[in-house]
Amino acid sequence: MATVLRYAAFTSDPAGGNPAGVVLDAGGLDDAAMQAIAAEVGYSETAFLTGEGDVRPVRYFSPKAEVPFCGHATVATAVALAERTGPGEIVFATQAGEVPVTVDDNLRATLTSVEPYVEPAGELGDVLDILRWSPDDLDPALPPRIAYAGARHLVLSTATRQRLADLDYDFDRLLAYMLDRDLTTLQLVWRESPAVFHVRDPFPVGGVVEDPATGAAAAAFGAYLRELGESRPTITLHQGADLGRPSLITVELRPDDNRVRVSGNAVPITAPA
Known part of the structure; x- marks a missing residue:
């Protein structure tokens, strides 16, 4: 059973910001399972890390559908990983392209967009x-x-x-x-x-x-x-x-x-x- 973490992004107050679901161990989940989890969580997006490695594949689901990229869920996922493995750079492989994210010692995340x-x-x-x-x-x-x-x-x-x-x-x-x-x-x-x-x-x-x-x-x-x-x-x-x-x-x-x-x-x- 996948563990769903909950983070508020773009805030230092759990009562502020945008709530995001984060699943760090989603490798065994199919599309239907991820969509069902996102609907149950009910936040605007839930991020699912579906693999390991230097470039980590991630997918994003709203309660209704998959979306190619989500900034606040990316920030939440990067901070969740940094809390467990330490600050530094993480590269996410999204449907929109690779998105590097740097998390500093204060757990502030900076993502670099794909080509706009x-x-x-x-x-x-x-x-x-x-x-x-x-x-x-x-x-x-x-x-x-x-x-x-x-x-x-x-x-x-x-x-x-x-x-x-x-x-x-x-x-x-x-x-x-x-x-x-x-x-x-x-x-x-x-x-x-x-x-x-x-x-x-x-x-x-x-x-x-x-x-x-x-x-x-x-x-x-x-x-x-x-x-x-x-x-x-x-x-x-x-x-x-x-x-x-x-x-x-x-x-x-x-x-x-x-x-x-x-x-x-x-x-x-x-x-x-």
């Missing part, structure tokens, strides 16, 4: 209607784009914190919209200052209304900012406060590497959240 890309968002009338937003709600300085760094996310920026706080969307319609466009989440953003952003991530594809901390979207957002010409090396993302699970995500952009680095803490959850 950014593309036009296309016509927005349907998604704005689903979100109950208007074109006037958008921040013209941060234009809509689709960004990828392991999974695809639609980035929409709003001009006000109040618009971000008032999240009320049609779950079934957004699910259909996202499945049709191969989107994992929407990255809804408000810029507080040049290097500080507040974000929310609807996640109906995973069977949940909203993700409280989304590492894959944070990496994609870093690629998005670079595409827009942002040159700040470090960006801070606040997520989850509107859900009562505040999360803190650090995004690093290096001039000599197109990949994006995403950092955060993770701590064990002693009882299911």
Whole structure:
């Protein structure tokens, strides 16, 4: 019987961050068993390490389906391993590609994304209607784009914190919209200052209304900012406060590497959240 660990990622408080299931001994589990465990755990994702070696294969399941990459579950898994074997670098083989993760002595993990890309968002009338937003709600300085760094996310920026706080969307319609466009989440953003952003991530594809901390979207957002010409090396993302699970995500952009680095803490959850 596989042992399921529970961690909160992108926080130092078990009551904050994004809970993730972690199974370190999933080599004997088939797809149906992993999907059943993820559904029973009920978190937005559970990570399953399916092998040993210098490059460790990992798979991610939401309660509804497998996803190619999950940032917060990667951070949680890296910290869980570091607690057992010590800090250092781990390389995960994900369906999106190899993802190195370094865990320091303070059990803070930094993942390096796969090669990212950014593309036009296309016509927005349907998604704005689903979100109950208007074109006037958008921040013209941060234009809509689709960004990828392991999974695809639609980035929409709003001009006000109040618009971000008032999240009320049609779950079934957004699910259909996202499945049709191969989107994992929407990255809804408000810029507080040049290097500080507040974000929310609807996640109906995973069977949940909203993700409280989304590492894959944070990496994609870093690629998005670079595409827009942002040159700040470090960006801070606040997520989850509107859900009562505040999360803190650090995004690093290096001039000599197109990949994006995403950092955060993770701590064990002693009882299911």
